[in-house]
Amino acid sequence: MTSNANKRYEPVSSKVDFPQLESSVLEAWREADLFHQVDRARAEAPLFVFYEGPPTANGSPGIHHVLSRSFKDVVLRYKTMRGFRPLRRGGWDTHGLPVELEIEKELGISSKQEIEEFGIEEFNRRCRESVFRYVGEWEAMTERAGVWLDMADAYVTYNNSYIESAWWVFRRLWDKGLVYEGYKVTPHCPRCVTSLSSHEVALGYQEDTPDPSIYIRFPASESQSMSYGASVDTLTALGYDGERWTAPRPAFIAWTTTPWTLTANCALAVGPDVSYVLSENDDGERAIVAEALARTVLGDGWRELARCTGADLVGIEYDAPYGDFLARRGHAHRVLPADFVSTADGTGIVHSAVAYGAEDAELGRAHGIETVHTVDNRGVLAEDFPGGGTFVKDADKQLIRDLDDRGLLFRDDSPYKHTYPFCWRCGTPLLYYAKTSWYIRTTAMKDAMLAGNRGIEWVPEHIKEGRFGEWLRNNVDWSVSRERYWGTPIPIWRCDRDPQHLLVAGSTADLAERVTDETRPLLDGLDLHRPFVDRVELRCAEAGCGGTMRRVPEVADAWYDSGAMPFAQWDYPVTVKASGGEEVTLNGVDDLIASPLFPADYITEAVDQTRGWFYSLLALSTLITGKPSYESCLVLGLILDGKGEKMSKSKGNVVDPWAVMNEHGADALRWYLFTAAPAGDARRFSPDLVKETLRQFLLTLWNTYSFYVTYANIDGFDPDAHAEYWKDGRVGEPTLAAPPPNELDRWIVSELNGLVARVADDMDALNATGAGRRIQDFVNLLSNWYVRRSRRRFWKAENDDDKTWAYVTLYSCLHTLTKLTAPMTPFVADAMFRNLAPRNEGASEAERVVPGQAGTPSGSPTSVHLEPFPDTDPALTDERLDRAVRLAMRIASLGRNARSKSGVKVRQPLARVLVSPRPGDEELLPLIESQVLDELNVKAMEVAEPESLANFTLKPNLPVLGPRLGADMGAARQAIAEADASAVAAALRSGGYGSIELGGFTFEPGDFQIEVEDKPGVAAASEGALLIGIDTTLTPELEAEGTAREFVHRVQNMRKAAGFEIEDRIVTYVVPAPPSVVPAPPSVVPAPPSVIPAKAGTSQPFREEENGGTIRPPSPPGRGAGGEGGSLPPALAAQQTYIRQETLSDALHAAAPPPGAHTEEHEIDGVTLTVGVARAG
């Protein structure tokens, strides 16, 4: 052992400022460039591929970004420790409408026309510039949160190389016939004049949106041509004789919340299998609606005249309210069958306008109905109609009035409140609007996507077949084009002579091949963004055409960019290090796909990405390669505020991660995020909970560490000098060379080995929450049982084998904990590791020294992040012992409970504790006897029969009896309740624990459980079948011991109050308090004072010769026992050996304290004493 002057460890205060500690660790990492050091250390390791879901850096990062980044980091750090080299490349999503809107706001403009007047070139320049305004903030947050992502080498979606690869993907899709131009109805923002993706639409739903709700008459046409296959029988039943109506013309009743779409009505849809009725009222009006809705829609006073199915109605012609407009374009208005018709609401007859509804459009396509607009793309209704020239939502009122005037309005239930989509940025109500758009035919690969999805490891698992699986099963083609400016341009060039002639560029080389001579110079240094790329003209690719091709105006959905990220993040040709350090050159996407860099082993983002990035990644990858681009996906829940509401800028309830990290530290925040709730659950966040985490876990761990360091320094304990305690000399690992002899040590080592194995299992399953909670439980056991119970072993003077074992054990736990926590709390773990790590570690990784780190160049600790994950030794786990110690804790807890009930303080020693263990637990008791005695301050532990401890009643053991007896349970219960519990127990015991008959049932001992009631004389407590009792009988000896302990307790507090050091030896003075008591005669205080040598430790006698060199306790100056007991209170006199030993008193004088001693008055057992303590020597 080394001397005190050369302390093995940097002293560690139990009071720690974590944010400050983290800053210094961060500084050390920076200096050492640890990030790259770790990467280099794994240069030859197998690759672990991670894809970063690129955040849009056009806003400050929030706490939810710390969440996802932490979960990215924890897995990558863990995998590093498991011997992999993670691909940690960061990325930025830079295109899209949000960026444009930000610039629009800055410029004070709000329409595409204004953008074009302002100039696309300058507009896009500003977009590009704006995106990175917040990048510095993101980078700072990422670093401060201890997240290791390669930000310096991040991919950026606006880079030419990225766009070009995205083009390559597009071209491949085109070549596979997976791209088409479609005429489809899409959610359209009339203000932004652009379609929104479903992801975008989802952002803008608003509940309780009031809309009109009107029921409209669609009278059957005066003349039915029958050319659409109307049934003669049905028409006859409705009153049409083949040439004219013989009865009042019936009207179909349909419901709509968008009156403006009536201007474009072109069909009525009915459910072929739905039952419809023709009804008449007293005024002779005739109406047709679904039978199920007839009463709701029509109300009272209607008689049913006929009924038929929807199929019967098909082909009947009707007069549309604004039929003239469309009729001029050859529209026939007739009833059509459609599966989407339901009778859940409306009338069972659906008004269809193929231009303004997705289902309507499908219906139109199926029946060859031309798409004609009555509204322009700004949402302004054509002049031909009432309200024409105004925005459709404004025109609604005039249209309703007009319909009413013309007798076509059957009912008006306005307003109708429902959930309606609004533009997620500008708040304009969206219109479902038919227009041309470029589509990716994802439906062609739907089965492949579903199959690929089955192979992905989703966490939580329900996402796979639940949310994501459902989404895939309902897959529709991906509308990928946007009529905007700042985005990846769609690489399609169209001929000016024949719009059917198209060319899709997969690279700039493709452009160079067909570029016109006039625009060829533009290719030099071409920015692939608009407007530059728009100026590049190509010679038509169609043979003999001779036309000029110009790019279509659209840009790509930003989800397309991020979905293409696995392919587009590399600037080809690129040389990368694949698994095992092998260098691979990738010349293009095909090389990438064949390389180990594809697919990703792991991705993680929040659940809102299910239909976003998770989908776009899967879709593009499946279309291009036939399989998914990621093999496991951790889906995180959202962070809500303290009230359970989603955090959003507009609500002002966003928590700034900096505030939390500055106050409590990044590790506290990370630990909270990992352990507070399962990763996939939505969680409520509050800074107070982070604080609680800090105290509960980090501080407890830190204090245990501080305890170890303090005493190891005092004792000069150096684990490196005891390498033989560890298997293969691997100092500090959980794998000891042999199980420790002491039960407590053996137990915590067993727990430790079990912990390491289970943490590894959890982390392998992407379950940082489970791993963290296990670690937390272990730290609690370590601190509040192991260390608490072991304290005296560290205090005692001798450096014997038992003490060494205690140090070896505690050291192994702490050193291993730095590794287990390293992925989760990288700062604190590293700070602890650097102080604790063995100095003589010769592993190759450890030889890379952190500059600025104290220590010798070789064999000094570097960083826990260069360490491998610990191994475990199953031979060191002892489940029986684990159970035994938990039993000891239960007994101690029940014993304190019993003491508390009977009012006997733990400080008062008692004779015995009686234990009636659960069947099967008897054998565990000898293992834990000493722990129990000490915890409960009793002299003996005895096994007792339950009836000697308490009265008890029998209860049926339901889990056993239930399955056996089934419906007879009731009778059996009755029989047991009526039996005499003590008699049954005695009978069972006397019969050698055989069976017993009660009420016709045969029971065995295991069929019963006992319930206790207190018995006089014993303080009892029970939990399940475990029953303990404390013998509360006090003898004079026990009372005297109690008094002594009380006295010790007071003196200990005085030591603290006097500011003595832990190892200071003192002299203690005690006299009855003045003035009422006679002063002690001078002769009672001998000079030199008589002393009794103090003992250290609880049981072993202190011997001077074993104490050389240690600082605690110093050699006592005493020279033999002397008595002064006559003047001490008898109880103290009888226990003075014990008192001196506990209080490190060289002498206990029955005398008034000298001046300068710390003096207090204490009342003990009704006597007031003046007590003084002074440093010895």
Added chain:
RNA sequence: GGGCCACUAGCUCAGUCGGUUAGAGCGCAGUCCUGAUAAGACUGAGGUCCCUGGUUCGAUUCCAGGGUGGCCCA
């Protein structure tokens, strides 16, 4: 309207493969213990385990329906 998830103490969360007395931490009240610990232990107050039906000897747990909240989609 549909899908997925959640609902357990004042708060944040465990748990119950159907069984006796449903737990932890924090907070509150009190007691105790303590020379690593702003810590720890014990006691108390605080629970219709969201509701209603069903299955069952027995449901907080399983099933069905409903409610509330969150997310996603119409």
